[in-house]
Amino acid sequence: xxxxxxxxxxxxxxxxxxxxxxxxxxxxxxxxxxxxxxxxxxxxxxxxxxxxxxxxxxxxxxxxxxxxxxxxxxxxxxxxxxxxxxxxxxxxxxxxxxxxxxxxxxxxxxxxxxxxxxxxxxxxxxxxxxxxxxxxxxxxxxxxxxxxxxxxxxxxxxxxxxxxxxxxxxxxxxxxxxxxxxxxxxxxxxxxxxxxxxxxxxxxxxxxxxxxxxxxxxxxxxxxxxxxxxxxxxxxxxxxxxxxxxxxxxxxxxxxxxxxxxxxxxxxxxxxxxxxxxxxxxxxxxxxxxxxxxxxxxxxxxxxxxxxxxxxxxxxxxxxxxxxxxxxxxxxxxxxxxxxxxx
Numbered sequence: 001x002x003x004x005x006x007x008x009x010x011x012x013x014x015x016x017x018x019x020x021x022x023x024x025x026x027x028x029x030x031x032x033x034x035x036x037x038x039x040x041x042x043x044x045x046x047x048x049x050x051x052x053x054x055x056x057x058x059x060x061x062x063x064x065x066x067x068x069x070x071x072x073x074x075x076x077x078x079x080x081x082x083x084x085x086x087x088x089x090x091x092x093x094x095x096x097x098x099x100x101x102x103x104x105x106x107x108x109x110x111x112x113x114x115x116x117x118x119x120x121x122x123x124x125x126x127x128x129x130x131x132x133x134x135x136x137x138x139x140x141x142x143x144x145x146x147x148x149x150x151x152x153x154x155x156x157x158x159x160x161x162x163x164x165x166x167x168x169x170x171x172x173x174x175x176x177x178x179x180x181x182x183x184x185x186x187x188x189x190x191x192x193x194x195x196x197x198x199x200x201x202x203x204x205x206x207x208x209x210x211x212x213x214x215x216x217x218x219x220x221x222x223x224x225x226x227x228x229x230x231x232x233x234x235x236x237x238x239x240x241x242x243x244x245x246x247x248x249x250x251x252x253x254x255x256x257x258x259x260x261x262x263x264x265x266x267x268x269x270x271x272x273x274x275x276x277x278x279x280x281x282x283x284x285x286x287x288x289x290x291x292x293x294x295x296x297x298x299x300x301x302x303x304x305x306x307x308x309x310x311x312x313x314x315x316x317x318x319x320x321x322x323x324x325x326x327x328x329x330x331x332x333x334x335x336x337x338x339x340x341x342x343x
Contacts (some may be wrong), residue, residue, distance in 0.1 A: 001038070001067050008034040008060045015052040022049055038064035088158075091126070091144055095160045098124045103165050105150035105181050106172030107134040110197060110218060114169060115143060126159055151180035156188055167193040170212075175203040179210050186211025251320065252328045253283065254335060258315040261338040268309025275331055277323040281305040284317040 013030035016022030023046050024030050033046045037060050048054045095101070101124035104111050111127065115138075118125045127138045128150040138145040148155045150170070161168065170181040178196050185194050196212040198204045207215045256262040262270075272279050285301040297303075303320075304311065313319070321328060 001071070004038060004060065004063055004067065005031070005034045008038070008056060011056045012048070012053060015050050015056060016046075016048050020050055022053060023047065034060065037061060038067070040064060040068070088146065091146060092158060094144060095126060095164065098160075099164050100166045101125055101160065101164055103128065103150075103156070103159050103161065103168040105129075105168065105170045106177075106197075107131070107138055107145075108171070108173050110173075111169075111171040112137070114171060115141075119143075128155065128159060151177060151184050153184060153188060156184060161185060161189050161192060165189075165192065167195065170194065170196040172197070173199065175199055175207075179203070179206055182207055182210040182212045250325050250328055251280070251322050252332075253318045253320050254328070254332055256313045256315060256317040256319065257335060257339040259339060260335050262313050262319075262335060263315050265313055266309060267307050267311040267313065272321070275323075276327040277321045277331060279306070280320040280322055282307050282311065282313070282317055282319050284314065286314040286317065288312075288314065 009027065009030040012033055013024055013027055016024040016030075016033075018025055024033065029046060036043055036046075037057060040061065048057050102118065104114055104118075104125055105128045107115070107127045107129040108131075111129070111134075115125060115127060119141075126144040126146065127135075128146045128148060129135055129138070130147065130149055132147075135145055135147045146155060146159055150156065150159075150172075156168075159165070168181075168185045170178040170185070172178055172181070175198055178198065182194055182196050185192060193214075194212045195214045195216065196207045196210075198207055198215050198217050201217070204215050204217065267279065267282070282304045283301050284304065321331070
């Protein structure tokens, strides 16, 4: 810009001085005219009258517009970089006030679903992703985010892997990146809980070797659900309803009342499929069942998952069923009515 002002000042003074019939009396007038023209203000108090002077004016205006545009772009770029730094500093400041938050690496379809459920449960978290569209979506939803590579040590350290983070979820769509993130996370924090996503079976062991506590295979889960749908569409519909929080789909416990039609009956004698219900298991404190497998301690009772058809129900046992609200209510009414008729 200085070079342009210098050249235009000399040129306009030579072509537009008083001896040539112009209005420029000295170099100061020429300098003043150059500044006014290059800034596109153009007061009009000094107007070129010669052909050469007007040619200099046109050249200076066009060149001045380019210089000013370039100068403006530099200012905007510097401001944007500064805003990015300020935004990151604000994110780190908010993280420093949090405790027991979770780091989500990758904000694709899986990461978005995880974040949505965390938000619903009011679980604090931060998103790390390199994709502009994914970060824009996180920004739109007002999530805490860092636009960077989660496999870098500095990024995870700044994200709080050693100061407040209780777990890290590596949910990118690339197994290799998930392995790198897992390795870095385990190196930085040997005690943190790491949940990694794997898209291929042959990478599951690698993720465990890299330090993952749990490996999730979303495509395998989808395949199992598809197989469940083919075999038991009612069960699939119920599972999907619970996952999607449909109010008409319930997971309910039904008590085996003394003298009801359920007491001392084998599980296999009830056609739950016909009743549009799926049996999940039985909760019981009856010692007669203790020799069975697939039981889990629940306080002073045991939960028997997917019991065998010859499993015999006892009084005060609780069966856990999955199904639509009206199907469960109908089955519960039948149990209560059989209890009353027996009484």
